[in-house]
Amino acid sequence: MTAPLPLLDLNADLGEGYGDWSMGDDTAMLEVVTTANIACGGHAGDGRTMRAASRAAAAHGVTITAHVAYPDLGGFGRRFLDIAPADLTDQVVVQVGALQAMARAEGAQVRGVKPHGALYNALAHHGAQAAAVVRAVQELGDLPLVVAPGAVAVETAQEAGIAVVLEGFADRAYLPDGTLTPRGTPGAVLTDPAEVAAQALSIATAHGVRTADGSWVDLPVRSLCLHGDTPGAVELARTVRSHLEEAGVHLGAAL
Template sequence: MTAPQPLLDLNADLGEGYGDWSMGDDAAMLEVVTTANIACGGHAGDARTMRAATRAAAARGVAITAHVAYPDRAGFGRRFLDMAPADLTDEVIVQVGALQAMARAEGTSVRGVKPHGALYNALAHHAGQAAAVVEALCQLEGLPLVAAPGAAVVEPAREAGLEVVLEGFADRAYRADGTLTPRTLPGAVLTDPAAVAAQALSIATQQGVRAADGSWVDLPVRSLCLHGDTPGAVELARTVHARLEEAGVVLGAAL
């Protein structure tokens, strides 16, 4: 008997609006992805956007993770904040708790936590902030964590008994050390549908990708991210989804 092919989660960052300002086409993205990472008040998101996003995800049967971030709407959560560990723990708890409450109101639940932007990047190397986030998740009844392969937060999270879902990116260029090319550098964000689909397929079927310098980067991941704010995000997501299905990749929520 042939072993069943493992699922690959296709996730996107959604609900990234605030007040009358909106970003991206969440409804269209929810037709394609299997998990929605919903902003919950740090870099974006308020009561209205959280309710709309959780309601739409629930209607489509899409899993939800809390897209926590530094409290930095002005910088869209893409600036490092040297927060005290206790403050960061409390901030994560508050953001996740808000989304959990709204999800319950819409008859669904938050299945895990995916840090956003600068916080996500900090957890790759900042031991103090990694410990603070792990502490927050432990206090949140052990919610799973989405993280990059090799990130400093991975082992402490697992040692604390947390499930960790490793993630790759279809629309971001990689450096030879396995980290993402900073957005301040040319070519950091991939916007060509063929290139994004090719990278997605490489990650899905070969568990790795070519870095910008041509070297090979191993990415043993269970989830693949597409950013909802990337130019042409909906077209990219549809192209990736179609290419993966054509290759026989089974798509489904990781959590």
């Protein structure tokens, strides 16, 4: 008998507006995903957007994680910042704390921490920044940390007693070393629904993906990300969920 597939989390980066400016269709995405990574003031987000996203996630029964980032509104958190570890720790504590307050006001709770953009990529190899983020998570009460397989932050968090949720990406191309193809590189962001669904199925059922050069990358992940700002994000998310369910993949929050 074939063993049942493990529970898989579908997460999306939401609440990425600021003031009167908005990005993506959060309401539609919340009808598809099981976890919402809500921006909390680093790369996007303010009090209004955090409150609205928390309220909407709670109404849909969707789990909330804090989508922390470098303090880089102008660059949408996609530029590496060589900031002091102590300052990075404070940034994470402040950002998560703000979202926790807004979520609590809406009867919800922040269940984990997921770094965004350049900070997420840095945690794959930057030991000092990984330690700074883990330190912040410890100060916040040992929330689980969402990171990529093989990231230096995985071992750092586990050594500190922090739970880790490994994550893959349905709509991003991978390099042979298991890292994401840098944005700006042709083909880095996948936008074809069939291609995105196929990669999601590969990660969910075969626990890995093929890269552009044909090599295989193992991705033993518990959560699968769908970017809310990818062109056609809602269609992509619906297609991915439909294909996963048809394949017998059970969906549910990882936290």
